[in-house]
Amino acid sequence: MTTETVWLSDSQQQVWRRWLRVHRELSAALGRDLQQHSELSMPDFEALVHLTDVPEGRLRISALATAMDWERSRLSHHIKRMEARGLVSREGCLEDGRGAFVAITPTGRAAIEQAAPAHVREVRRLFVDALSDEELDELGRITGKLLTRLGG
Amino acid sequence: MTTETVWLSDSQQQVWRRWLRVHRELSAALGRDLQQHSELSMPDFEALVHLTDVPEGRLRISALATAMDWERSRLSHHIKRMEARGLVSREGCLEDGRGAFVAITPTGRAAIEQAAPAHVREVRRLFVDALSDEELDELGRITGKLLTRLGG
DNA sequence: TAAGATTGAACTATCAATCTTG
DNA sequence: CAAGATTGATAGTTCAATCTTA
Numbered sequence: 001m002t003t004e005t006v007w008l009s010d011s012q013q014q015v016w017r018r019w020l021r022v023h024r025e026l027s028a029a030l031g032r033d034l035q036q037h038s039e040l041s042m043p044d045f046e047a048l049v050h051l052t053d054v055p056e057g058r059l060r061i062s063a064l065a066t067a068m069d070w071e072r073s074r075l076s077h078h079i080k081r082m083e084a085r086g087l088v089s090r091e092g093c094l095e096d097g098r099g100a101f102v103a104i105t106p107t108g109r110a111a112i113e114q115a116a117p118a119h120v121r122e123v124r125r126l127f128v129d130a131l132s133d134e135e136l137d138e139l140g141r142i143t144g145k146l147l148t149r150l151g152g
Numbered sequence: 153m154t155t156e157t158v159w160l161s162d163s164q165q166q167v168w169r170r171w172l173r174v175h176r177e178l179s180a181a182l183g184r185d186l187q188q189h190s191e192l193s194m195p196d197f198e199a200l201v202h203l204t205d206v207p208e209g210r211l212r213i214s215a216l217a218t219a220m221d222w223e224r225s226r227l228s229h230h231i232k233r234m235e236a237r238g239l240v241s242r243e244g245c246l247e248d249g250r251g252a253f254v255a256i257t258p259t260g261r262a263a264i265e266q267a268a269p270a271h272v273r274e275v276r277r278l279f280v281d282a283l284s285d286e287e288l289d290e291l292g293r294i295t296g297k298l299l300t301r302l303g304g
Numbered sequence: 305t306a307a308g309a310t311t312g313a314a315c316t317a318t319c320a321a322t323c324t325t326g
Numbered sequence: 327c328a329a330g331a332t333t334g335a336t337a338g339t340t341c342a343a344t345c346t347t348a
Contacts, residue, residue: 005269012280015292019279022295023175024221025302043338062308069176074339076310081338098308098347117157127171128164130301135294140167142287143174149282150177195316214330226317228332233316250325250330 026126033122038115043068044082045119047075048112051088051104058091058103087111178278185274190267195220196234197271199227200264203240203256210243210255239263 008016031042040048050067051057059067065075079102082088087108093099104112128136160168183194192200202219203209211219217227231254234240239260245251256264280288 005272006276007272008275008280011292012288015288015295016275016279018292018295018299021221022298022302026298029302041338060308069173071340072309073311073341077338077340080310093308096308096348100309120157120159123160123168124158126301127168127298128160130298131294135297136164136167138290139294140163140170142283142291143167143170145287146174146178146279146282147170149278150174150181193316212330217331223318224331225319225333229316229318232332245330248326248330252331 029126030119030122034115034119037118038111039085040111040115043078044087045112045115047078047082047102048087048104048108051102052109052112056103057109058101060093061100061102064102082108181278182271182274186267186271189270190263191237192263192267195230196239197264197267199230199234199254200239200256200260203254204261204264208255209261210253212245213252213254216254234260 027042034040034042034045046068047064050064051059061075061079062072065072068075070078079088079090083090086105088102089105091101091103093101131139179194186192186194186197198220199216202216203211213227213231214224217224220227222230231240231242235242238257240254241257243253243255245253283291
């Protein structure tokens with residue numbers, strides 16, 4: 001393959017590296033804050049958000065995996081650990097004998113309700129409120145384009 | 153603390169979730185591509201980039217940790233694994249007996265030179281070229297603001 | 305045979321010591 | 327004691343089987 005390789009210009013490289021860096025620092029800051037104010041990690045929080053998003057408080061495991069964009073095996077291991085901590089429980093599926101549900105427990109609900117306010121404030125402080133409404137819109141448009149490129 | 157909690161609006165939440173998702177999918181896609189075309193992971197690649205960035209091809213370990221924004225212990229473990237694969241070597245430091253250098257080896261140089269073209273093309277395809285020049289500028293400005301908020 | 309889910313092994317990351325030199 | 331770096335234990339992730347039911 002003799003496709004010519006064009007390296008990135010300085011400004012392109014700067015945006016690219018900054019993008020990586022912002023994400024790394026933002027995730028780290030939010031994770032630290034969350035663990036300081038609760039017993040939850042970011043993945044724990046995310047999983048519980050999806051479970052509280054539905055009225056029954058439970059989802060098919062593969063549906064949760066899709067929603068979180070995780071591999072099933074990773075989620076399976078994670079659910080096992082969360083189950084051991086009492087945050088969720090596993091339930092069988094009547095319609096499909098192969099399937100299973102994860103359900104949020106009262107303990108899990110209490111944990112996310114306790115953790116959410118501080119976490120949301122921090123997401124506001126470090127992300128939403130750091131930008132003007134126009135910038136946030138623009139960022140939504142830009143990430144939308146990136147997502148389209150990724151998806152197909 | 154009775155600070156009132158204000159949850160995110162739908163559009164704010166959408167941008168926030170999309171930001172997380174784009175990063176996750178982009179990293180995954182680049183990682184897959186890199187491993188398909190080379191023996192390097194993204195962290196391997198990043199470390200080697202920093203080492204090739206300097207003329208001597210070697211850096212103090214703590215300097216590399218700062219550049220990569222990694223904890224020293226994580227880098228130490230990672231260097232050990234990369235050293236075992238022959239990509240880098242460790243060297244003592246004359247000026248400061250406590251310190252140490254990591255240096256890229258010929259093998260490491262060959263690996264990154266072989267991997268870089270395809271990786272850069274993929275970064276272009278999925279990121280740089282997916283946006284107009286104006287959008288890339290705007291994204292640079294926006295991530296700059298986020299970085300300021302994180303740092304200060 | 306394929307789909308939903310789990311398991312175990314190998315790999316990577318994190319956290320709290322530890323070791324050595326300044 | 328503080329700074330540079332490493333180590334070991336624990337936690338989390340990935341990959342390739344495996345098991346069960348459709």
